Amino acid sequence: MVEKLNAIGAGALKDVSAASTLEAIEQIRISVLGKKGALSEVLKTLGSVSAQERPVIGAAANEWKRKIEAALDERKSVLEKAQLDEQLKSERIDVSLPSRLPHRGSLHPVTQTFRRINQIFSRLGFDTATGPEVETEFLNFEAANIPADHPARDMQDTFFMGPGVVLRTHTTAVQMRAMRSQKWPVRILSPGAVYRSDSDATHSPMFHQVEGLWVDRDVKMSDLKGTLLFFAREMFGPEARIRLRPSYFPFVEPGAEVDVSCFLCRAKPSDSCRVCKGTGWLEILGAGMVHPRLFETAGYGDDYRKLGLSGFAFGMGVERIAMLLHGIPDLRLMFQSDVRFLKQF
Numbered sequence: 001m002v003e004k005l006n007a008i009g010a011g012a013l014k015d016v017s018a019a020s021t022l023e024a025i026e027q028i029r030i031s032v033l034g035k036k037g038a039l040s041e042v043l044k045t046l047g048s049v050s051a052q053e054r055p056v057i058g059a060a061a062n063e064w065k066r067k068i069e070a071a072l073d074e075r076k077s078v079l080e081k082a083q084l085d086e087q088l089k090s091e092r093i094d095v096s097l098p099s100r101l102p103h104r105g106s107l108h109p110v111t112q113t114f115r116r117i118n119q120i121f122s123r124l125g126f127d128t129a130t131g132p133e134v135e136t137e138f139l140n141f142e143a144a145n146i147p148a149d150h151p152a153r154d155m156q157d158t159f160f161m162g163p164g165v166v167l168r169t170h171t172t173a174v175q176m177r178a179m180r181s182q183k184w185p186v187r188i189l190s191p192g193a194v195y196r197s198d199s200d201a202t203h204s205p206m207f208h209q210v211e212g213l214w215v216d217r218d219v220k221m222s223d224l225k226g227t228l229l230f231f232a233r234e235m236f237g238p239e240a241r242i243r244l245r246p247s248y249f250p251f252v253e254p255g256a257e258v259d260v261s262c263f264l265c266r267a268k269p270s271d272s273c274r275v276c277k278g279t280g281w282l283e284i285l286g287a288g289m290v291h292p293r294l295f296e297t298a299g300y301g302d303d304y305r306k307l308g309l310s311g312f313a314f315g316m317g318v319e320r321i322a323m324l325l326h327g328i329p330d331l332r333l334m335f336q337s338d339v340r341f342l343k344q345f
C-alpha cells in the first residue's frame with residue numbers, strides 16, 4: 001500500500017511541475033486530493049489493513065498530502081504571477097504619449113472674413129452699424145435712388161414679404177438709416193445678411209455683404225481710392241494693387257467696379273491661374289461717390305451744399321472674398337454645415 005501511495009504521490013508531483021495553467025492545477029488537486037481523488041480512495045481502504053501497518057500508511061499518506069499541497073500552492077503562485085505579468089504588459093499605458101486633442105469648434109469662414117474686414121476698417125475709424133433684414137421697399141430701393149422700373153425690383157430678383165416690404169437686397173438701407181440718425185460726419189461699416197432670388201455655384205439666395213459709407217466735408221474720390229487700396233493690401237497682401245472701372249449704381253455718381261490684383265499670380269496674367277482665371281484681376285467691390293439725391297432723402301436739405309459735404313460708399317460680398325482667399329469652388333459649401341468642410345478653417 002505504501003508503494004501505491006508513493007506512486008500516486010510521485011505522479012502527482014510530476015503532473016504539478018508540468019502544469020501550465022491554473023485550471024490544470026485545480027484539476028490535479030481534485031483528481032488527487034479531492035473526496036474521490038486517488039489519495040482519498042487509498043485511505044478509504046485503511047480499515048482493512050492491520051493495526052501495526054495503519055499508522056505507517058497513515059503517516060505516509062499525510063506526508064504525501066502535505067507535499068502535494070505545498071507543490072500545488074507553489075506552482076499556483078508561479079502561474080498567477082506569470083498571468084499578472086502578462087496582464088500588466090498587455091494593459092501597459094504610456095503616460096508620456098502626447099494626448100489626442102479633442103476637435104475644437106472654429107468660426108465659420110464667413111464670420112472669420114467678416115471679422116477681418118471689420119478689423120481693417122475699424123483701424124480707419126469705421127464704426128459698425130446694423131439694420132433689419134426685413135426692410136421697407138422705400139429704404140431698400142427708393143431711398144437708394146433705385147427707380148420703380150429698375151430690374152432689381154422685379155419679383156425674380158427680390159423677395160417681397162408683402163406690399164412695400166422686402167428682404168433687403170443689400171445693406172445700403174443701413175447707410176440711409178445712419179445718415180438720417182447721425183446726420184454727419186458718418187463713417188460706418190454695415191455688415192449683414194442680404195437676400196436675392198438667385199441660386200447657383202456663385203449665387204445663393206442669402207449671402208453676406210459689407211458696405212461702407214463715409215460722409216464728411218470734402219470727401220473726395222481719391223479718399224475712396226486710398227481707403228480701398230489700404231483695405232486691399234491688408235486683406236490680400238502688401239503687394240496688392242487696385243483698379244477702378246467706371247460703372248453704374250443708382251446710389252453713387254460717379255460709380256466704379258473695383259478689381260484687386262490677383263494675389264496668386266500677382267496680376268501677371270497666365271492661363272493657368274486658378275484664382276483669376278488668367279485675367280490677373282479679381283472683381284471684389286462696387287463703389288462710388290454718394291449720389292446727391294441720397295443726401296436730400298436723408299434730410300440734409302441744402303446743408304450739404306453749403307457745408308461742402310460729400311461722401312463715398314462701397315460694398316462687397318463676404319462669401320466671394322472668402323472663396324477667393326481659400327480657393328473655395330462652390331458658394332453653396334458655405335451653407336451646408338458639413339463639418340468636413342468647416343473644420344478646415
Ligand code: PHE
Pocket residue numbers: 169170171172211249252255285286287288313314315316
Ligand atoms: N449696394 C451695392 C450692391 O448691392 C454695392 C455698392 C455699394 C456699390 C456702394 C456701390 C456703392 O451690390
